[in-house]
Amino acid sequence: MDDTLYGTRDKRGNWTPNETLRIAPFWEGRFNKIGRFLFDLVWPWSAFHMATALLYWVFVLPDVATMQTLSWGWAIWLLVVNMAGIFLLYGGIELLFYIRRKQETRFKFNHKFPSENPSDVFWFKSQNLDNFLRSFFVGIPIWTLIEVLMLWAFANGWHVFGWVNWEDNWLWLVALTFLVPAIHEVHFFCxxxxxxxxxxYKHIHSVHHNSINPSPWSSLSMHPIEHTLYFAEIVWHLIIPSNPIVMMFNSHIVGYGALNGHIGFDKLELTDETTLDSHAYAHYLHHKYFEVNYGADGIVPLDKWFGYWHDGSKEAEDAMKERFRAKKERMKARKTGASAT
Incomplete structure (x- = not known):
């Protein structure tokens, strides 16, 4: 597939899509685009996360009576399933597009592959190995621990307002399901x-940002404190009237869905004529420039409201550089003032 039909490649070989990023259409008065926006919101990624949440509920999680008691048995079983799921999803994309390089650098934002750039900032000088180990032996256990505690709370009926069922509250729960991506964006931005x-940043978040050129294994490569803050998003379901299935859907958006911003390709070629949009560009720009697109999905456009939005355009690039210049001047002025006193 010819990626130059969809974007341009600079002298270094880095690829940029032709279309700039947009926030949700209802914020811009593009009401005729809301149908398409909702379709893209659901398909395929949110549908995938809901499907896995339902599979967990039916085939993985024990009955409510078992979850009323914290025990190693069902907790370790959930940990193993989470590890297997992440390994299959993240590892499958890593294998096809980064090891076998199925589509080479077509649609790849940064033309280099992490394995080509060993660095001392990573364990064993390998981004892939470092990211894998941090994900599997730190990130997934913390994710599972928070899931276990939330399921235990549900099984024992612990909730600020009370858990709700689908039979009597289906309309609210459907609405909440559609609101979960917005909850995710607000929590993640904050x-x-x-x-x-x-x-x-120096002591915690720099661990994640060591991966300037992210790949799937970078998705959950974080400091343990960041892991805890990140996965604690699902604790909101102890405050919002919710249901364990919706809570697990939210959990899978943060667990499995962390992949999206770190795929490194704008599109994945499934066949010669079929591609899968990654929705990775906004977060890729964050890894590239550090101080833009903290939330980045545009459902609740906090980045735009607070001046951090980068849509990939030259205008956004210029605005970012001006913001960096002004920040540098402020820091210089403070330093000069401190020296004078």
């Missing part, structure tokens, strides 16, 4: 902006 403060 914790993400927080850990970009200088002290927290």
């Amino acid at each position: 914790i993400h902006r927080l850990i970009h403060s200088p002290f927290l």
